[in-house]
Every structure is written in C-alpha cells, then in structure tokens.
Amino acid sequence: MATGANETGANETVGFIGLGMMGHGMAKNIVEKGYPLAVTAHRNRKPLEDLVGRGAVACGSAREVAERSSIVFLCVTGSREVEAIVRGKDGLMAGLKPGSVVVDCSTSDPNSTLALADELAAAGIDYADAPLSRTPKEAWEGTLDAMVGAKDAVFDRIKPVIDTWAGKVVHIGTIGDGHKMKLLNNFLSLGYAAIYAEALVLGAKVGISPQRFDSVIRGGRMDSGFYQTFMACVVGGNREAHRFTLSNAFKDLKYLEAMADAASLANPVGNAVKNSFAGAVATGGGGSADFVPHLPEFLGRANGFDFAAAVAEGKEET
Secondary structure, eight states: OOOOBOTTSOBOOEEEEOOSTTHHHHHHHHHHTTOOEEEEOSSOOHHHHHHHHTTOEEOSSHHHHHHHOSEEEEOOSSHHHHHHHHHSTTOGGGTOOTTOEEEEOSOOOHHHHHHHHHHHHTTTOEEEEOOEESOHHHHHHTOEEEEEEOOHHHHHHHHHHHTTTEEEEEEEESTTHHHHHHHHHHHHHHHHHHHHHHHHHHHHHTTOOHHHHHHHHTTSTTOOHHHHHHHHHHTTOOTTTTOOBHHHHHHHHHHHHHHHHHTTOOOHHHHHHHHHHHHHHHTTOOSTTOBGGGHHHHHHHHTTOOHHHHHHHHHHHO
C-alpha cells in the first residue's frame, strides 16, 4: 500500500477514532487515498471490518491507535467523549509521541478544546479542531466541508490528510476557532429547522398541507440545500436524507449557549431554538433514529396535533 505524505514530504501515519455515520466515510477516504490507517471501534464493528478490508489496521484501544500514528483524527459525539478518549485509561495521552497531532472533527465545546490543547502542548503534542459540515453522503464521497482551527504550521501539516475527505477546507483561525465557527454554523442550520418545524405545524393546523407549503417554498428565495434535505425527509419520506439526531442538535445548542455565556452575550434566539430541541428530546426524541426533520412531529404532539397524519393527508391531495 502507498504511504501518504504531506506537502513537505514527511510521511504520516494516521489514526481514526469514531467510525459513526460521518467517521466511517472519512476514514474510508483516508485509507483509500494512500495513508496507513489505524482504527478502533467502540461497539459497532461493521465499519471497522469494512476499513480493515480496505487496508486499515484494527487496534484494541485508543492508546494503540496513538502508538501507531503521527496524526490522530477524532469524530465522536462531543467534548465528553473526546476528553475520555484523550485522558482516559489506555487513552491517547498514554500512547502519543512528542510531535504528534490530535485533530478533533467532533462538534465540541471550545472551552474543552482549549483545555485539551494546553494539556497536550505540555507533552509536545499539537492539537487542532476541524469540525465538519454536510452529511454522511458527502463523507463517503470525500466532499465534506471542514473549518479548521490550528496554528499555521499544524494546518499545513494536516491539510493534505483532510483533503482526502473534504472538498472545502477553510483555515478559520487558531485552536478553538473551528469549534466556535461550527457552533455558529449549527445555530444557523438548527435555527432554520426550528422555524421550518413551527411553520409546517402551524400551516397544517390552519389547512395548508406540508406538500402545498413545499410547493411554494421550493425553488423560491427561501429554498436552500438544508431545506431540501429537511423536506426530503418530511414530505419525501427519505429517512436517510438528513441524518443528524435531535439529541446531537440539542447538545450543540447547549454548547452555543455556553459560548454565549462565556462571551457575556444575551442570545434569546439561540435559547429559543435550543428549547425547541429540548422539548423534542424530553418527550421521546432522544433516540439514534430521531433526526432533525422529525422535529415537526414532536412540536405537533406538544400541541395535541398529529403532524404525521397531516403529511399522509397531504399525499392524498397530490
């Protein structure tokens, strides 16, 4: 298998932890594009087995991944999981060598990111944050967006590997800035989702079916890529179109709230959006198959209204 090399010609060995909906596709692109790859799995071993079939090496712990790697990518749920992987027993800190780099592609709390970066710097290890935008489809195709917070030299080193799974890479600033920008990005997207949900439920309650609503918005000024994947699930019934869970959305909005608090900023809109998702999660929407486009269903239930039935009735109209 070919050995991946960065732009300065120095060979890199890559580790990847977090083989979920996004991470599996990202790791697939890293190994297929020539980088030696070490991976480990927490519960679901199917992605790990697939990657081993493509040439990756399976490891039994984060420590073993670290021992085999000069750059380790993390793509997990959030800061709590990242901290456990870095600091835990048989974690990355037990195996990383000075000169290594940890790249957190999760959507994490910037305060945690900065604390971890300081701890690793004391051991001669660099840290970068490279959260993602787009969907598992783009992860598989290698066309994700990445917003990277890193020192200039670290960015130059890790970018060739990021280029294997990203079509758009923006060096947004220094350590922590990638996670700050990701929270702002998700505030916009989840804010849209909360508005769509409320508008759709209100429309259905006053006699405008979700399908007729869509016929007006689609193709107009309020249309967007996010709207299209959201509505592909809502009215198209494609559960794979927008696979981002309500619980992850709620988590990200809590991180946004913490960032606003740290900046002494009143964020009433952010809190309103957060509360929309909090209500859905609190009333049964915390499962691994409860996605952001299902928010109208939970909002409808909170108002004694069957939104799923309204979608079904709308299909009969068309």
